[in-house]
Amino acid sequence: MWAYLHKLASPQGFYALSVRLSPWCWGLALTLMVVGTIWGLGFAPADYQQGNSFRIIYVHVPAALLAQSIYVTMAVAGLVFLVWRIKLADMAATAMAPLGAAMTFLALFSGAVWGVPTWGTWWQWDARLTSMLLLLFLYFGVLALRGALGGRQSAARAASVLTLVGVINIPIIQYSVEWWYTLHQPATFSVTSRPAMPSDMWLPLLVMVLGFYCLFLAVTLTRTRHEILRREASRRWVRALTGEGS
Amino acid sequence: MRTICVYRAGPDVSFPEPDLSLHLQARKLACERDGRWLFGALDLEIQGGDILRVEGANGSGKTTLLKILSAQSLDYQGTLLWRGEPLRRVRRDFLSHLLYIGHASALKPALSALENLAWHAALAGQPSGDAERLAALSRLGLSGFEDLPVGQLSAGQQRRIALARLVLVRRRLWMLDEPFSALDRDGIQVLEALLSSHVRQGGSVVLTTHQPLHVEVPVRRLRLGEEGMDVTT
Amino acid sequence: MSRPERDGAAGPTPARALRGMMRRDLLLLSRHPGAWLNPLAFFALVITLFPIGISPSASLLSDLAPGLLWVAALLATLLSLDGLFRDDAEDGSLEQLLLSPQPLPLLILGRVAIHWASTGLPLALMAPLLGVMLSLPAESYLLLMVALALGSATLGLIGAIGAALTIGVARGGIILPLLVLPLYVPVLIFGSGALQAAIGGGNAAPHLAVLGALLALALMLAPWATAAALRISLNG
Numbered sequence: 001m002w003a004y005l006h007k008l009a010s011p012q013g014f015y016a017l018s019v020r021l022s023p024w025c026w027g028l029a030l031t032l033m034v035v036g037t038i039w040g041l042g043f044a045p046a047d048y049q050q051g052n053s054f055r056i057i058y059v060h061v062p063a064a065l066l067a068q069s070i071y072v073t074m075a076v077a078g079l080v081f082l083v084w085r086i087k088l089a090d091m092a093a094t095a096m097a098p099l100g101a102a103m104t105f106l107a108l109f110s111g112a113v114w115g116v117p118t119w120g121t122w123w124q125w126d127a128r129l130t131s132m133l134l135l136l137f138l139y140f141g142v143l144a145l146r147g148a149l150g151g152r153q154s155a156a157r158a159a160s161v162l163t164l165v166g167v168i169n170i171p172i173i174q175y176s177v178e179w180w181y182t183l184h185q186p187a188t189f190s191v192t193s194r195p196a197m198p199s200d201m202w203l204p205l206l207v208m209v210l211g212f213y214c215l216f217l218a219v220t221l222t223r224t225r226h227e228i229l230r231r232e233a234s235r236r237w238v239r240a241l242t243g244e245g246s
Numbered sequence: 247m248r249t250i251c252v253y254r255a256g257p258d259v260s261f262p263e264p265d266l267s268l269h270l271q272a273r274k275l276a277c278e279r280d281g282r283w284l285f286g287a288l289d290l291e292i293q294g295g296d297i298l299r300v301e302g303a304n305g306s307g308k309t310t311l312l313k314i315l316s317a318q319s320l321d322y323q324g325t326l327l328w329r330g331e332p333l334r335r336v337r338r339d340f341l342s343h344l345l346y347i348g349h350a351s352a353l354k355p356a357l358s359a360l361e362n363l364a365w366h367a368a369l370a371g372q373p374s375g376d377a378e379r380l381a382a383l384s385r386l387g388l389s390g391f392e393d394l395p396v397g398q399l400s401a402g403q404q405r406r407i408a409l410a411r412l413v414l415v416r417r418r419l420w421m422l423d424e425p426f427s428a429l430d431r432d433g434i435q436v437l438e439a440l441l442s443s444h445v446r447q448g449g450s451v452v453l454t455t456h457q458p459l460h461v462e463v464p465v466r467r468l469r470l471g472e473e474g475m476d477v478t479t
Numbered sequence: 480m481s482r483p484e485r486d487g488a489a490g491p492t493p494a495r496a497l498r499g500m501m502r503r504d505l506l507l508l509s510r511h512p513g514a515w516l517n518p519l520a521f522f523a524l525v526i527t528l529f530p531i532g533i534s535p536s537a538s539l540l541s542d543l544a545p546g547l548l549w550v551a552a553l554l555a556t557l558l559s560l561d562g563l564f565r566d567d568a569e570d571g572s573l574e575q576l577l578l579s580p581q582p583l584p585l586l587i588l589g590r591v592a593i594h595w596a597s598t599g600l601p602l603a604l605m606a607p608l609l610g611v612m613l614s615l616p617a618e619s620y621l622l623l624m625v626a627l628a629l630g631s632a633t634l635g636l637i638g639a640i641g642a643a644l645t646i647g648v649a650r651g652g653i654i655l656p657l658l659v660l661p662l663y664v665p666v667l668i669f670g671s672g673a674l675q676a677a678i679g680g681g682n683a684a685p686h687l688a689v690l691g692a693l694l695a696l697a698l699m700l701a702p703w704a705t706a707a708a709l710r711i712s713l714n715g
Contacts, residue, residue, distance in 0.1 A: 134661045134664055137660070141658040141661065144654050144657050145644060145645070145654060145658060148648040154712055158647075161640075161704060161708050164704075165662070166661075166662070168700065169662050169665075173662075175665075176664065176668045176669065177664065180672070234281050313714065318574070318577065320714065339580075341578055341580040342580035346575075346578050348574055349571070350570055350571025350574065351570065352570060352571035352572045352575045354572065356507060356511060357503070361503070361506060364499060365500070365502075365503040366575065367499070368495055368498065369496050369581065370580075371492050371495055371496050371581060395510075
């Protein structure tokens with residue numbers, strides 16, 4: 001068991017695993033997302049208040065969930081990297097950061113678009129949107145710090161510390177923003193409690209959420225693999241792989 | 247090596263060989279920077295009464311090695327043992343024996359020599375009176391410059407103030423990175439005398455320098471290779 | 480704080496190191512008055528710009544005053560933070576700080592305390608003056624000072640982490656706000672919230688309590704994070 005984990009944590013072992021797994025992840029992600037999109041847009045009933053515009057939920061909610069999950073995952077990876085010095089963890093964190101920022105932006109954008117029919121304006125200082133905006137800035141901070149420190153040894157550790165500081169602050173920021181703007185819709189979807197939505201509305205949402213998570217997994221596997229190749233370019237096994245002599 | 251296990255028993259066990267109280271050991275030390283090995287499989291030992299002189303061309307990794315040996319840098323492979331225990335675990339104990347003087351003087355230009363030294367002594371957790379600080383400065387030939395802002399002094403004088411810590415802060419393991427730089431002939435002699443008497447009293451020194459070293463005690467040398475090797479593992 | 484060291488003879492005492500550290504920081508402040516005067520001037524200047532940019536109308540300004548004062552104080556704190564560790568990193572003092580056998584978080588706490596006493600506290604004391612300029616009701620001045628004093632301590636502690644992380648960045652002054660400002664949002668919310676509550680005739684105590692809680696949390700965690708960040712920035 002430990003030997004297996006150890007092998008996985010080595011860049012070479014992970015590379016092999018990633019090559020095997022990522023096509024499945026991509027396939028699953030695409031299937032789920034296509035099914036969820038068709039189901040959500042074509043077959044789910046329209047909302048009795050918001051009409052068809054509510055269907056943007058099928059993008060907005062998965063993106064928002066992913067935006068937060070990715071930040072938390074990055075923080076876990078950062079902790080693993082700082083405590084156990086497993087370089088692979090940092091490579092994964094590097095690989096998923098841009099996706100996290102993109103998902104945050106997607107959540108913001110879809111929220112803004114949703115705002116037009118619901119509130120009659122592109123931007124409302126709604127608690128959830130404001131938190132999402134601040135999360136986007138947290139992502140920018142991590143990306144900027146990594147960029148500014150460049151290839152230096154300290155970049156990875158500094159970014160990990162910043163992510164950890166950020167993840168401790170996220171709940172505080174969100175609670176204070178919610179307090180600041182208490183007029184917000186209750187959470188639409190939670191795994192633990194029974195959702196108030198009818199099942200033919202939330203089932204496609206569940207499919208979309210799963211699809212987005214598979215996408216996350218697929219993107220992380222693939223991008224981590226690229227990161228491994230970039231950082232380990234001078235190692236023998238990478239040279240052998242790329243056919244660049246030995 | 248055999249006494250090291252005894253020491254593990256606890257701090258109150260009396261120590262038969264005082265030499266080993268400053269025992270720092272590196273096993274298979276290797277350091278990689280930007281895909282280049284600065285050194286690989288380096289074995290070395292430092293104990294009381296030793297002067298170890300690290301030599302090598304510019305960029306050969308002298309400062310890097312000193313930073314690793316002084317528990318500052320963790321970017322190395324291999325093992326470092328302080329009194330037989332992994333350095334990372336007994337870092338605080340190690341640091342309470344170490345006096346490290348690097349390239350930068352660690353002096354504030356706006357403060358006087360006395361004020362700067364007061365901070366250094368306090369940081370070492372050591373009480374220091376004006377008399378002690380003045381004595382340290384005069385040992386380095388700086389009488390009369392005690393109260394001037396350090397920024398107004400020459401590079402050589404600033405280096406002397408930094409070196410006054412060797413007299414003021416009582417630590418037994420010295421690590422000095424290019425301590426002779428900017429010193430005049432008189433300053434060099436003072437420092438060499440300090441090194442000799444420190445080692446004779448059972449202290450130990452690791453230093454880097456390009457200067458010929460005239461001390462009255464045997465000096466061990468470590469020469470780091472001029473060319474790094476490519477990483478091929 | 481004194482604990483038995485393994486090496487009994489050396490007997491380093493953290494309290495002595497802390498005192499020495501704080502004394503030196505105070506001396507440096509007295510030799511470079513700009514370090515603490517500039518943020519104050521910046522604070523006053525920014526507050527002067529708002530009425531010019533918006534409108535001199537007293538009623539409008541008094542509505543905006545809590546937010547304006549807090550945002551300006553936030554930026555003034557940020558301005559002073561860049562130098563918190565940078566000078567020390569350049570002249571080698573930071574290296575010596577990390578090589579000290581004393582607990583680093585404690586020394587960092589000492590430095591942040593001096594920074595607060597030279598930046599946050601003067602900002603809080605000066606704020607009523609600017610409150611007058613923004614037609615803030617006079618009853619809220621005491622509260623403004625207390626809230627700013629509490630909040631700016633938290634800002635300093637959080638900012639120290641950012642300052643430590645950006646030592647290695649050549650123009651860290653630009654990236655520091657990006658790292659730190661999102662983390663300042665809770666303090667901003669409850670700080671200006673306290674003032675708004677007081678002006679609106681509500682109870683400001685809960686806001687102050689939350690500001691206090693945020694400070695307690697920052698006191699517990701930030702020195703350790705800063706210590707880790709300093710080690711990372713200096714030695715890879």
